Amino acid sequence: MRPIRWVFLVVLLLAALRMYEFSSEDFAIDDAWISFRVARNWLEVGKLTFDVTQPPVEGMTNFLWTLLSVLWIAPWPELDPIFMARVVGGLCHLGTVVVSARVAARLALAHGGSARTAALVTGVLLALSGSMAFHALSGLETSLYTLLFVLAMEQTLAARSGRGGPAIACGVLLGLLGMTRPEGVLVGLLFLGLMALWPETRRGLWRAALPFALLIGGLELFRWWTYGALVPNTYQAKPPSPREGWFYFQNYVLYGLGVVGPVALVPALRRSAFARGVALVALVLAAGTIWSGGDWMPGYRRFSVTMVALAVLVGAGVALARGGWRIPAVAGAVAVLAGHVGASLRLQDAGLYPTRALMSLALAANSTPGVRTVALTDIGRFGYYFSGSIFDLAGLTDKHIARQAGHHLSKAWDEAYFLARRPDLLIVNTVSDISLPTTRTLQVHAVESGPLRSIQRLGGYHLVSSLDLQGGKYLVILARDGLELPEEVWGPRVRRSLSEFTVEEM
Known part of the structure; x- marks a missing residue:
């Protein structure tokens, strides 16, 4: 991987420049302070809830992010927590871009493709996404969630070698993913299901399943003991709305995928069982987002992990394309970039909040x-x-x-x-x-x-x-x-x- 370190530097620079567009604090989303108040209440009165005068309610959907925010609220109680949240979110986004490029490079290299091409395409697609840059600095958990997702993807790929260490790391990362957002539990189950199907990982599946079960089981016990529920209160406040989710998906197809962007996946899907598994995970997650009703925020926050998965496969697809597939693969990657540009021009990827x-x-x-x-x-x-x-x-x-x-x-x-x-x-x-x-x-x-x-x-x-x-x-x-x-x-x-x-x- 040493010869492509310059690629990582380039995509890091692009991602940092893209985030600079949203450096104003007015791009922070009001919901972020819900988690911060919950975290402060936990520090001050020992109750992980928003309003200590009322019965405990899990009013946030980012349990792990709420706990992590204690790390900057406790030492700097007079500082608005949004400052450090945006710093941490930005760093997580940079990590997502680099790790995604690395996974694409390894996937392409394993099947005879150019690691440099795969890393560059994947990194550029994610670094120039206005939606991902905006949500990295929104104060919410989105970039932490995407970072944990791509790290879990990387460890799943490594676990196919039969080594036990990556499988354990994968289980831990999937458990943390489920603690970051509720739908992360579904991601974990999907990855464990893939590992059960692949002969290379089937025998050592318990190494990943055990830490995942312990983390998620502990979280659910805490929820039941503290809130008397197994899911956050948001599941009742925001019941599923497939119709709204479908409109949300259409916006993502246009501005996130550039309509024909998925064509670039085909070369990777034809040559890699891992790529097909990741594509299946992305497809199920997209269907779940549609069913749930999507999101009211600008951009495609709820499709962020789907975007990461597809960007990795697009990069690998372009690197692995041969013969008649080269032009469609490159055209698909260009279409995704065109979608990002269109979103910025039409102000669809960000918003200002008073x-x-x-x-x-x-x-x-x-x-x-x-x-x-x-x-x-x-x-x-x-x-x-x-x-x-x-x-x-x-x-x-x-x-x-x-x-x-x-x-x-x-x-x-x-x-x-x-x-x-x-x-x-x-x-x-x-x-x-x-x-x-x-x-x-x-x-x-x-x-x-x-x-x-x-x-x-x-x-x-x-x-x-x-x-x-x-x-x-x-x-x-x-x-x-x-x-x-x-x-x-x-x-x-x-x-x-x-x-x-x-x-x-x-």
């Missing part, structure tokens, strides 16, 4: 006497900086709301539950500028229409202020009657009543 405004509101709430509970949808950064209780309208960290009928962000509204909790503040997202006297319609997300209509019917709350987030987006703050928010902290008071508006869902 989390600084939410942090400012949290600090304002802390400084206002009488504010103990706040209801809102974007609970991440606000929740991390707010010292009180959170009423999570989306139900990610609220077991009661998550179990209501309906789909994600459109659950059946339980008015009695809202009245029982009676939050001191309600913060809603809207595209309506209520500071304008001509505005008569308040357009909000479905999840926020329930409390607003309850307030219109029953009263008990008054409009306080509206925060302009730019780009046609606003945050509207309402306070319970009897609680006055000082204008020097919350901004000029909106001199209008909620009864003046017609609430509509966006």
